[in-house]
């Protein structure tokens with residue numbers, strides 16, 4: 001089993017092993033007292049049909065009481081409406097601070113259940129069991145929790161670290177190819193911002209043959225970043241490479257472009273802007289496009305510019321008239337570049353079709 005310990009304000013382990021889903025209760029029993037705690041499992045209807053029984057059986061076998069709440073799969077569920085339903089579910093099941101939430105699923109489940117854990121009774125403990133590649137390598141680690149509001153994604157949220165993350169990469173086998181590719185975009189992001197060696201590995205290997213190592217590699221990069229800046233005030237922002245424009249693309253396309261695909265297009269666009277600013281060269285852009293294609297991800301955004309620019313103005317990395325852009329200067333090295341929003345608008349207008 002691979003294990004990465006994340007030394008944030010409350011440290012926790014990320015356990016990674018194919019087939020370990022059926023042992024999640026056993027791992028939880030090392031942190032929570034089985035006879036005195038209930039595992040409140042939160043998941044969506046797609047994941048529940050695949051994995052809820054295995055997970056429930058595992059917790060019960062370890063001696064925990066369980067209850068579960070299932071909501072409809074999809075980004076639309078990451079809302080205040082669903083959040084209020086989760087609070088009702090927790091209250092109806094008498095969940096108290098000695099109990100814990102289990103987020104079983106992808107990024108939507110993890111963010112929503114994590115935010116419920118951060119806020120219910122002013123905060124209870126929670127465990128992440130990511131079942132998508134994207135959630136395993138990104139959203140389940142680092143303690144960012146949130147729900148969406150109409151003005152934008154993740155605008156209401158809290159930092160709340162999980163007590164444990166258990167990742168079974170066998171769960172990726174039931175993902176649609178496009179959903180697996182969403183995770184690949186975040187994997188490529190890690191390589192671009194942090195490690196040219198990792199980029200070379202991704203350019204040359206079959207990740208399915210060493211998926212545990214790949215997950216552990218990505219989680220360890222995230223660990224190194226988050227341990228330096230848990231609250232996202234400095235270096236952690238580099239994890240948002242491609243995300244300002246990616247989130248904007250997701251929003252203007254009503255999420256028909258999924259997160260990883262938006263991030264892929266966002267990484268290309270921001271790298272083009274980096275070239276215009278003289279911060280990187282064409283070879284980097286070509287290398288990025290080449291690896292995105294290798295992992296079945298898009299390199300082009302052909303949508304409406306005006307909407308995209310408007311959406312960028314709501315980005316969380318904006319402060320006053322300035323937005324902090326994440327640029328990669330050479331493979332494996334990211335920089336945070338503050339820029340006036342009007343300058344970004346002008347650059348985008350030059351770069352994109354109207």
Ligand code: GLY
Nearest residue numbers: 138142144236239
């Ligand atoms: N997904 C970016 C972060 O956790 O900071």
